[in-house]
Amino acid sequence: xxxxxxxxxxxxxxxxxxxxxxxxxxxxxxxxxxxxxxxxxxxxxxxxxxxxxxxxxxxxxxxxxxxxxxxxxxxxxxxxxxxxxxxxxxxxxxxxxxxxxxxxxxxxxxxxxxxxxxxxxxxxxxxxxxxxxxxxxxxxxxxxxxxxxxxxxxxxxxxxxxxxxxxxxxxxxxxxxxxxxxxxxxxxxxxxxxxxxxxxxxxxxxxxxxxxxxxxxxxxxxxxxxxxxxxxxxxxxxxxxxxxxxxxxxxxxxxxxxxxxxxxxxxxxxxxxxxxxxxxxxxxxxxxxxxxxxxxxxxxxxxxxxxxxxxxxxxxxxxxxxxxxxxxxxxxx
Ligand code: G3H
Ligand code: 13P
Ligand code: ZN
Numbered sequence: 001x002x003x004x005x006x007x008x009x010x011x012x013x014x015x016x017x018x019x020x021x022x023x024x025x026x027x028x029x030x031x032x033x034x035x036x037x038x039x040x041x042x043x044x045x046x047x048x049x050x051x052x053x054x055x056x057x058x059x060x061x062x063x064x065x066x067x068x069x070x071x072x073x074x075x076x077x078x079x080x081x082x083x084x085x086x087x088x089x090x091x092x093x094x095x096x097x098x099x100x101x102x103x104x105x106x107x108x109x110x111x112x113x114x115x116x117x118x119x120x121x122x123x124x125x126x127x128x129x130x131x132x133x134x135x136x137x138x139x140x141x142x143x144x145x146x147x148x149x150x151x152x153x154x155x156x157x158x159x160x161x162x163x164x165x166x167x168x169x170x171x172x173x174x175x176x177x178x179x180x181x182x183x184x185x186x187x188x189x190x191x192x193x194x195x196x197x198x199x200x201x202x203x204x205x206x207x208x209x210x211x212x213x214x215x216x217x218x219x220x221x222x223x224x225x226x227x228x229x230x231x232x233x234x235x236x237x238x239x240x241x242x243x244x245x246x247x248x249x250x251x252x253x254x255x256x257x258x259x260x261x262x263x264x265x266x267x268x269x270x271x272x273x274x275x276x277x278x279x280x281x282x283x284x285x286x287x288x289x290x291x292x293x294x295x296x297x298x299x300x301x302x303x304x305x306x307x308x309x310x311x312x313x314x315x316x317x318x319x320x321x322x323x324x325x326x327x328x329x330x331x332x333x
Contacts, residue, residue: 002069003139004111008076009091011111011142015050015332016181016230016274024327025269028052028232029318030094030279032059035311036286037075041089043318045079047329050088052112052275056095060105069109088332092144094277102132106141114183118146122169129177137178144275147173148185150235167221174226181230181275184222186215188235192244192257192280200258208241209258216267223272231272237280238262238325240317246288250295257284262325269326276326285317286310 004011015026027044031037031053044051053075055068063071072091079087092112093105102113115132117125129145136143148165165184174182188194200209222231239259247254265276289310293300300306323329 001107002109004091004109004141007069007073007091007109008087008089009072009109009111010088011140012052012090012092012144012230012275013142013180015088015090018331019050019274019328020228020230020272022331023270024331025233025274025276026050026052026328027318027321027326028054028092028094028275028277029282030054030056030059030277031282032062034071035307036282036314037071038078039282039311039314040318041075041079042082043315043322044089045082045084045087047319047322048084048331048333049322049326049328050090050332051328052090052092054092054094054277054279055110057093057097057101060093065104065108072109084332086332096132099128099131099135102143103135106136106139110141112142112144112180114144114146116146116183118149118183118185122173126173126176129173129179133178133180142180143178144181144183144232145173145177145179146183146185146232146234150185151187151189164215164218165222167218167225170222170225170229174229181232182222182226183232183234184219186218186233187212188214188233188260190235190280192237192239192254192259192284194235194237194239194260195258197256209256211258211261214260214264214268219268219271219273226272229272230274232275232277233265233268233273234277236260236265236268236276237278237284238265239284240281243281243284243288247284247291250288250291252287252291265325266327278321281317281321282314285313289313 095116096102117128149163293306
């Protein structure tokens with residue numbers, strides 16, 4: 001058993017409470033490799049932003065759980081070396097799908113876990129979430145749960161709407177599970193294709209796809225039911241057009257990729273939404289930078305020469321999110 005406290009990590013309790021009060025959101029950036037981690041820590045240290053390092057089940061398998069634990073510990077030390085006196089870094093399991101996986105993460109030094117039982121029937125979601133909460137809280141590890149199903153690009157608009165979180169369920173769910181935060185469905189979705197072209201309109205000037213707005217009425221109703229309770233938004237990448245264009249220009253193929261407009265995320269961050277999940281944008285930045293090097297310097301075969309530019313572009317992206325979208329800069333001096 002390794003406690004996250006020994007690694008210098010923090011859970012989400014205090015960071016969420018401050019974020020809700022302060023009208024900003026904590027960035028939750030997924031990572032799978034050293035370059036992503038370096039970029040996240042550098043951006044957070046330089047902007048003094050609390051940060052959640054997110055690891056999916058797939059990322060944990062990819063990176064190895066033991067190595068991951070030391071990477072997280074190393075991240076805290078690296079942050080200090082960069083001059084961040086009191087780093088507020090949380091190591092979080094993203095989309096945990098079983099009690100065993102959540103328990104293993106708690107036992108291996110994670111400071112926060114998500115149990116995503118949102119695809120199960122309501123009562124089963126409650127039972128599994130409560131089981132994880134009961135275990136995690138013994139070690140002061142915070143737990144994120146999910147209610148509602150995030151739409152996939154394959155969904156029809158009507159079925160996407162019908163999967164929104166039901167505001168009438170949230171009080172019962174939060175009370176009976178004891179979860180520390182709640183991921184909700186209000187129209188975001190995972191990946192770089194969040195909406196089909198049919199779900200969007202086209203900007204007559206640029207010809208670009210304009211996605212439908214998020215269901216802020218549902219968010220408002222949830223906040224009314226659970227005043228001050230930490231809300232989480234998954235699937236919050238904006239799919240920056242500049243990265244998509246770069247990827248397509250240098251031999252990639254991402255037709256009609258579309259994300260959540262930043263102004264909508266700014267609006268969410270100012271509310272009880274206190275954790276915003278971003279993974280795809282970092283994948284796009286990485287891929288765009290690597291493709292550029294490969295296209296311009298076909299003779300290059302030193303990974304530092306293409307992973308380095310990828311790291312720089314991701315760092316720029318993370319800083320932009322922290323300062324211009326989430327507003328978490330300067331909140332962890
Ligand atoms: O929500 C999913 C995250 O983007 C992680 O994706 O399971 O491919 O690591 P992954
Ligand atoms: P994106 O695919 O929009 O980056 O969402 C990531 C996410 O929600 C991770 O849990
Ligand atoms: Zn997610």
